[in-house]
Every structure is written in C-alpha cells, then in structure tokens.
Amino acid sequence: MKDKPSFLLVTGCRRSGTTFLGNLVGTLSNSSYVEEPFNKLRGLKTIPDVWYPYLTDEIVNKELKRDLNRFFELKKIPFRHSINNNDTGYLDCNTTVGKVILDVFKNQSGEPLLKRILRVVLKNHHYLSYTKTRYKSNLNYAVIKDALIALSTPYIADNYNVKTVFIYRNPEAYFYSMVKQNWYIELTDFQKQNQLLKDYPFVKNLVEEEHTKDNRVINEWIIVNKFLLEIYKKHDVICISQEELAKKPIEQMEKLCAKLGINSNELDYDKIKKMTTASTVNPKNIKNVNRNSIETLKSWKGKLTEQQQHMIKQKTESILSELETIKL
Structure with a gap:
C-alpha cells in the first residue's frame, strides 16, 4: 500500500512571498505543488464565496467536509470552471461546463483556441496542479501554497495532518506591491463572516473603519x-520572514527543513540558486518564480509618501515587532 505523503501548507497574506516560499519548498525531492485550492475564483467548488474564508466545525457543511476530506486523501473533487470575459474585463467564475464549451466557439475570452478547449477538461491551472499531485508517483510531499487559506489554518490543523508555515513581509513592501498591482479586497469579505467577527473582535474593529483604498490594503x-x-x-x-528568506534563501530553507523534521539533502540546491539569483525578471509576471531575491528587497524603497509611511508604521509596528520575535 502506498504511503501517504506529508502535507506542507505555505500561507500568509497575499503579496508576502507565499509563491516564492512555496516554490522553494517544492524543490524537495518527490514533491508536488498545489496552487490555491481556497481561491474563490478557481479553487474547490464548495469553498465559501469570499476571500480568506474562515472555517470552523459549525461553518463547514457536509459537502465542504466531504471535499476537504477527499482533498487531503488526494481523491477526485470538483474545482470551479472559469472564463476570462472580454466584455466585462473580469473572470466569469464557477461557471458551467456548458458555458465553457460555448466559449470555445464564441471566444468571449479572446484566448487561443487550444487554451479554450483545454479549459473544458482541465478547468484552470489550480485544478491542474492538484490533478498532477494526485497522480504523481512516489510522492513524499504535497506542498499546498495558498494565502487565502490563512484564516482557516486552525480548522485545517485540528482536522488534518498538515504542517503549516506562514510567511510575513515588511508591511511597507507589501503595501507598495499591492498598490503597484492595484490589488485590494473589499473589507466586506471579512465583515460578512459573522463567526470570524465574533471569535476575533479586532477584525470587526478594522472593517468598521473608513474604507479608503489605503485602509483596505x-x-x-x-x-x-x-x-x-x-x-x-x-x-x-x-x-518565516520574507526579507530573511530573500537575503539568505539556502540558510533559511535549511532551518525550515530542520524545523519540519526533513533532511535538507532533499532540497534541490541548484533550483534554489536559480530561483534566487536570476538576472532578468519579467515584470508582467506577478507569479514569477525566478528572481534576484536581494533586488526584490529594494523595489519599494522611496516609493511611498510620508503620509503612507506614517499610517503604515502607526498601524503595524507592534504586530511587526511581535512577528520578528517568532521568525525562524
């Protein structure tokens, strides 16, 4: 009988280095990488329709429980279909197979024909990453990279045998990265999760603040x-600190392996070097894996206004200080 793989979960706030760390962990021998199963646009069909869903025993219904059980058993489960819609400029998510097939002929998305045909069966790269993991032979480590699972980590930890690593980033660097990409979520995604507000009152206080763009970010x-x-x-x-990981990727990965009880010889050092010392980067690829990791630490310097810097420091200083005391 095939041994069950170890599940390694990499999470943290968006734009904080989860993809970077997830891919570094994914250099472990006989590992496979699963992309954002909790993404409400492309992930599991039964995940609540919010960014950063908060799961508890009371919230998880029978269908979601079934799918989560199957997920951690690497069995077949339904993921969402999605289509890039040229008319709206947005993603049509959780759409039907029929609409995806219709798009092959209408080409609302403007995508190449082959890519549209593949969407009928392969759905999206999140589903594909899970499918590849399911069928990988000699699988020792299933590496789940998902920032959006962050608020569900207590539930996952209590119900499944998963080792969790969370990465944090300097809040000014994070803020610049989000603003540069014009990313933010409506704080109502937190506000409408009543159990979250009840269990963590600080969230309720934050989402009741004025919803300026800077505040949302x-x-x-x-x-x-x-x-x-x-x-x-x-x-x-x-x-783990994104800044420390960028400065000393090999040292940090060896420390992480020791903490996880994994022999660091299982790391692919050549891949790690390639991922962290690349001389050229495609700025349009926000999920770029290969980068000069040291250079990423400078990209945000001098880009924020004094008002933004003051606001960020005032709101995050105590949290950042505490994070610094528990990092690897």
Whole structure:
C-alpha cells in the first residue's frame, strides 16, 4: 500500500512571498505543488464565496467536509470552471461546463483556441496542479501554497495532518506591491463572516473603519498577520520572514527543513540558486518564480509618501515587532 505523503501548507497574506516560499519548498525531492485550492475564483467548488474564508466545525457543511476530506486523501473533487470575459474585463467564475464549451466557439475570452478547449477538461491551472499531485508517483510531499487559506489554518490543523508555515513581509513592501498591482479586497469579505467577527473582535474593529483604498490594503495585512500571530500561540506553526528568506534563501530553507523534521539533502540546491539569483525578471509576471531575491528587497524603497509611511508604521509596528520575535 502506498504511503501517504506529508502535507506542507505555505500561507500568509497575499503579496508576502507565499509563491516564492512555496516554490522553494517544492524543490524537495518527490514533491508536488498545489496552487490555491481556497481561491474563490478557481479553487474547490464548495469553498465559501469570499476571500480568506474562515472555517470552523459549525461553518463547514457536509459537502465542504466531504471535499476537504477527499482533498487531503488526494481523491477526485470538483474545482470551479472559469472564463476570462472580454466584455466585462473580469473572470466569469464557477461557471458551467456548458458555458465553457460555448466559449470555445464564441471566444468571449479572446484566448487561443487550444487554451479554450483545454479549459473544458482541465478547468484552470489550480485544478491542474492538484490533478498532477494526485497522480504523481512516489510522492513524499504535497506542498499546498495558498494565502487565502490563512484564516482557516486552525480548522485545517485540528482536522488534518498538515504542517503549516506562514510567511510575513515588511508591511511597507507589501503595501507598495499591492498598490503597484492595484490589488485590494473589499473589507466586506471579512465583515460578512459573522463567526470570524465574533471569535476575533479586532477584525470587526478594522472593517468598521473608513474604507479608503489605503485602509483596505493595509488592513488586509493586519488582519491576516495578527490572526496568524494568535494561532501561533495555540498551534504548531512555523513563521518565516520574507526579507530573511530573500537575503539568505539556502540558510533559511535549511532551518525550515530542520524545523519540519526533513533532511535538507532533499532540497534541490541548484533550483534554489536559480530561483534566487536570476538576472532578468519579467515584470508582467506577478507569479514569477525566478528572481534576484536581494533586488526584490529594494523595489519599494522611496516609493511611498510620508503620509503612507506614517499610517503604515502607526498601524503595524507592534504586530511587526511581535512577528520578528517568532521568525525562524
């Protein structure tokens, strides 16, 4: 009988290095990488329709429980279909197979024909990454990279045999990266999760603030990182600094392996070097794996206004200080 693989979960706030760390962990021998199963646009069909869903025993219904059980058994489960819609400029998510097939002929998305045909069966790269993991032979490590699972990590830890690593980023660097990409989520995604507000009153206070764009951006960092700080005290999770990882990737990965009980000889050092010392980067690829990791630490310097810097420091200084005390 085939041994079950170890599940390694990499999470943290968006734009904080989860993809970078996930791919580094994915250099372990006989590992496979699963992309954002909790993504409400492309992930599991039964995941709640919010960014950063908060799961508890009371919230998880029978269908979601079934799919999560099957996920951690690497069995077949339904993922969402999605189509890039040229008319709206947005993604049509959780759409039907029929609409995807219709898009092959209408080409609302403007995608190449082959890519549209593949969407009928392969759905999206999130589903494909899970499918490849399911069928990988001699699988020792299933590496789940998902920032959006962050608020569900206590539930996952209590119900499944998963080792969790969360990565945090300097809040000013995070803020610049989000603003540069014009990314933010509506804080109502937190506000309408009543159990979350009840269990973590600080979230309720933050989402009731004025919803300026700057507030929406930095409050996402605060909610996710403060939440992860609180669960760190109750669950066996590992905290890693994006800045330290960028400066000393091999040293940090060896420390992480020691903490996870994994022999660091299982790391692919050549791949790690390639991922962290690349001389050229495609700025349009926001999920770029190969980069000069040291250079990424400078990209945000001098790009924020004094007002933004003051606001960020005032709101995040105490959280950042606490994160610094628990990092690898």
